[in-house]
Amino acid sequence: MRSLVWGAAAASAVAGVWLALHAAGAVDRAGRELARKRSELDELRAVAGELARSAAAKAVFEGEPGRRPAAVAALLDEVLPGVKPEDSRERRREIAGGWLVREHEFAFGEVPLGKVMDFAAKAEAQRPPWKVTKCVIRASPHAPGTGRVALVLEALEKAGEAVPGPARSRGGT
Amino acid sequence: MNESRAGVPWTRVCYAADAGPEGITFVRAVRGRGRVDWRAVAAGDPSLRRELEAGIPCVAALSCRESFTRGLEAPFSATQKGAKVLPTLLDIQLPFPLEACVYQFLDLRRTSQKTTRAVAVCARETDAARRLALLSEVNVDPVVLDQEGLALWTQSLREAPPAAGEQDAFRVLVHLRAESAVAVIGRGEEFLGAHSLSRDIVSHLGRLLRAYGPEAAGNGAGGPEDAAAPRTAWFWAGAGADRSAVAAMQGALAEAWPGRSVIHDDPATFLVRALATRALLPGPLRCNLRTGRLAHPRMAREAGRRSATAAGFVGAAGLVLCALSLTAQWVAGSRVAGIERAFDRLAGEMAGYPLAAKGADALRTVRRIADERQDELRPFVFSFEPSFTRVIGSVLETGRERGLRYEMLSVSREGILLSGVAPDWNASTALLPVLRRAGFDVRLDRHEAVDDEGIPFTITSGETDE
Numbered sequence: 089m090r091s092l093v094w095g096a097a098a099a100s101a102v103a104g105v106w107l108a109l110h111a112a113g114a115v116d117r118a119g120r121e122l123a124r125k126r127s128e129l130d131e132l133r134a135v136a137g138e139l140a141r142s143a144a145a146k147a148v149f150e151g152e153p154g155r156r157p158a159a160v161a162a163l164l165d166e167v168l169p170g171v172k173p174e175d176s177r178e179r180r181r182e183i184a185g186g187w188l189v190r191e192h193e194f195a196f197g198e199v200p201l202g203k204v205m206d207f208a209a210k211a212e213a214q215r216p217p218w219k220v221t222k223c224v225i226r227a228s229p230h231a232p233g234t235g236r237v238a239l240v241l242e243a244l245e246k247a248g249e250a251v252p253g254p255a256r257s258r259g260g261t
Numbered sequence: 262m263n264e265s266r267a268g269v270p271w272t273r274v275c276y277a278a279d280a281g282p283e284g285i286t287f288v289r290a291v292r293g294r295g296r297v298d299w300r301a302v303a304a305g306d307p308s309l310r311r312e313l314e315a316g317i318p319c320v321a322a323l324s325c326r327e328s329f330t331r332g333l334e335a336p337f338s339a340t341q342k343g344a345k346v347l348p349t350l351l352d353i354q355l356p357f358p359l360e361a362c363v364y365q366f367l368d369l370r371r372t373s374q375k376t377t378r379a380v381a382v383c384a385r386e387t388d389a390a391r392r393l394a395l396l397s398e399v400n401v402d403p404v405v406l407d408q409e410g411l412a413l414w415t416q417s418l419r420e421a422p423p424a425a426g427e428q429d430a431f432r433v434l435v436h437l438r439a440e441s442a443v444a445v446i447g448r449g450e451e452f453l454g455a456h457s458l459s460r461d462i463v464s465h466l467g468r469l470l471r472a473y474g475p476e477a478a479g480n481g482a483g484g485p486e487d488a489a490a491p492r493t494a495w496f497w498a499g500a501g502a503d504r505s506a507v508a509a510m511q512g513a514l515a516e517a518w519p520g521r522s523v524i525h526d527d528p529a530t531f532l533v534r535a536l537a538t539r540a541l542l543p544g545p546l547r548c549n550l551r552t553g554r555l556a557h558p559r560m561a562r563e564a565g566r567r568s569a570t571a572a573g574f575v576g577a578a579g580l581v582l583c584a585l586s587l588t589a590q591w592v593a594g595s596r597v598a599g600i601e602r603a604f605d606r607l608a609g610e611m612a613g614y615p616l617a618a619k620g621a622d623a624l625r626t627v628r629r630i631a632d633e634r635q636d637e638l639r640p641f642v643f644s645f646e647p648s649f650t651r652v653i654g655s656v657l658e659t660g661r662e663r664g665l666r667y668e669m670l671s672v673s674r675e676g677i678l679l680s681g682v683a684p685d686w687n688a689s690t691a692l693l694p695v696l697r698r699a700g701f702d703v704r705l706d707r708h709e710a711v712d713d714e715g716i717p718f719t720i721t722s723g724e725t726d727e
Binding site for chain 2: 090093094096097098099100101102103104105107108110111114115118119121122124125126128129131132133135136138139141142143145146148149183184185187189201202205208209212216217219220221222223224225226227232240242244
């Protein structure tokens with residue numbers, strides 16, 4: 089009877105030790121897998137976060153449907169009266185969700201640089217805003233503060249639903 | 262001395278009995294908080310009978326007339342190996358066969374001389390059986406048969422440990438009965454031997470002590486310089502240890518063996534207290550000579566029960582280990598599965614459909630889809646990024662402050678290119694923090710001055726169209 093009891097106890101102890109060793113290996117492997125999967129999940133969350141921030145930016149525009157960017161030519165006349173760009177082009181390209189990207193490119197001859205920057209700032213203060221996406225200035229060697237300027241402005245507009253809105257500035261100007 | 266256990270560890274209460282010429286003496290002892298509380302019980306006390314019949318164990322001892330102790334030394338440093346030859350070493354010292362004896366070897370230890378030393382305690386089986394029969398006549402069936410000398414020694418050390426300076430002194434405990442006496446001799450805490458004394462106790466003690474060597478031989482034998490040093494501590498116990506008897510004997514012995522003399526408290530019950538304490542508490546030199554054919558069936562039952570309990574603990578520990586292992590695996594697996602589910606859910610949400618791919622493959626697919634969406638959303642994001650007009654304004658402002666003459670400035674999403682001439686070598690560096698604050702990772706290149714016109718410089722970042 090005693091040997092039977094001790095046999096059962098020993099079997100239980102051996103099974104316990106064997107399972108403990110097995111579990112130690114399994115837990116170790118699971119730990120490594122967990123670390124790898126957590127790293128993948130963190131990476132995925134980072135991508136999702138980035139995408140969410142971008143979607144939030146779009147949502148701001150979606151929150152004001154029907155608004156159109158102000159007429160940029162009128163702003164130019166207002167800030168640089170009498171100045172005609174040597175070249176002026178407008179392009180439109182469609183992006184997802186029924187939105188259009190409107191792009192205005194201006195090439196100015198010798199102009200006061202400060203005035204061009206005022207024009208750009210005024211365009212950016214509109215709502216929805218125009219945004220300077222590119223600006224190339226070649227300073228005039230003869231007249232300080234002047235130069236040739238190439239300026240590209242970009243604005244977003246909901247295609248189809250566009251309602252002409254008043255040119256409204258953000259800076260109170 | 263090594264701790265050992267040969268008593269009744271399964272219980273907190275026991276009786277100890279000492280059957281001597283004065284009659285039988287009982288104490289009832291209770292273990293609690295590492296000590297033993299006891300009270301003397303009269304042999305006719307009805308509670309004694311009742312409790313003994315109810316299974317409260319009783320312990321007794323073989324006297325030094327019925328048993329003896331020997332110090333043995335085996336020529337092996339390994340105690341296990343030494344233990345194997347101890348019976349042979351004991352056998353050759355006996356005038357009767359060892360097979361006719363009950364014996365135990367106690368306090369096995371390795372010595373500095375690489376030998377194994379032990380204390381053998383032994384009695385003829387017939388003497389042990391006779392003692393049991395004697396006890397049986399008074400309805401006592403002891404589960405443990407201790408040895409009187411060892412019991413007296415350990416109890417004396419327990420109740421009166423060696424005083425300072427007595428660690429190497431001889432210690433003599435004399436247990437006096439009405440018609441007999443026992444002397445237990447040791448050095449410090451080391452047990453050396455136990456002897457039954459004849460009627461002429463003083464001269465017998467003198468012979469005994471002289472037999473233990475010159476150090477115990479009394480004044481004059483150890484050298485004149487330490488002749489006055491107390492080298493023997495005297496302890497007295499037993500029913501005959503009254504003050505006058507002890508004073509008389511001590512007076513006769515003091516001249517040759519000076520030293521302090523102590524009568525143990527309650528000397529009449531000293532031996533039974535010793536037996537009860539040894540039965541209930543672990544400690545050195547514990548023994549039970551009721552072994553082999555004389556073994557008490559209760560001891561075997563208790564040993565079996567303890568074995569079963571130990572087996573139960575081992576089995577339970579194994580089962581707990583099994584449960585913990587399985588739980589650990591399940592927890593680890595479910596945590597991995599939980600992360601997998603969260604990943605699949607998010608990946609599906611981002612892709613817009615359930616993805617068959619898993620892990621890194623799924624991540625690649627989702628990243629490709631996200632990149633496509635980011636391309637579509639980039640114009641919206643760009644609307645909220647810092648304005649280039651502000652950067653250009655800062656560049657022009659810094660140029661005015663530092664006297665820089667710009668030739669060309671190109672700013673776009675792809676990067677910046679700025680060239681011009683600075684009045685001195687360091688003036689153009691003022692632009693770097695301005696551009697870095699605006700998010701450009703810029704590099705400044707400066708060249709040697711040409712025709713004293715200033716220091717030409719170029720600042721670039723990323724790629725530009727110009």
